[in-house]
Amino acid sequence: MSDPKHEVIEHSRNIHQVLLEADHPETWEHWVLLASDRHHDNPKADWDLERKHLDQVVARGASWIDVGDLFDAMGGKWDPRHSKGEVREEYAMAPDYLDAIVRDAAKFYAPYSKHLVAIGRGNHEQSILKRHEVDLIERLAAHMSQISGHRVCSGGYGGFVRFSVKFHATEVSAFTLRYFHGSGGGGMMSHGTLATRRMASWTDADVIVCGHTHDQWALRLQRETLEASKGRFHVRLRDQWHIRTPTYKQEWNDGYAGWHIETGKPPKPTGATWMRLSLVRVEAPERIESTKGNGKRARWRVAAQFMEAM
């Protein structure tokens, strides 16, 4: 078990900064678990898999970010989407259904509070806010903070996480993650990948993380910029990663029946995505985020790799 190697600063309700330090840029790495669509209170949510991945976060001294639909929250008495097979036994009889799902989720996630960057919101939480004027994520963050003694940050339906990696005492290289829970139905044939060009047109982040459609993929695009250095111009190519995180809800089972199967949806992957940050040497020094000396340029840049959590 190791403490997180990060410090989280909340700049606004949906902008969080993760401060990291690299003693040796050559060998430094930091892992971040990207997840969404846990639908934790649904009986089909795989709690063992969730726990396994969160324990890996602790073991690696890593960070984790959740981008919405942590709750399913469709089992309330007045919810028109209410379905007996979609409610855990303990909640079926709970007179305080919304409180009960928050209470249990807080107990489950509180041991991992120190490693958390932020928990964002999805359409399932926003639906409860709209119908019942209850902010599930705000309540969860408060409960987790109370249990763990560590302040837990909530995020938005969309927001930013800025990773700032300090090395060589004064140099800082930054990496920007934009998250957005997601919208629409994805795409039976494209798995939602057509959204990448759309999103690339309005955000400049290094990585864009979405959930919602319960698909899993990582797609690498390139952007070009014209940079000036010492009176000369250079065309620079930069990665923009698009990440779609899956779900922890196993809706398929044996494909017998149910809403998911009867509406013709395919089996979906469960789990989460690891992001491994490291530092790579740049060909020409780049402008850096902050330094004691003016006009200094970094010789290392933050790069990311993505892989399926096992």
Ligand SMILES: [Fe+2]
């Ligand atoms: Fe969703």
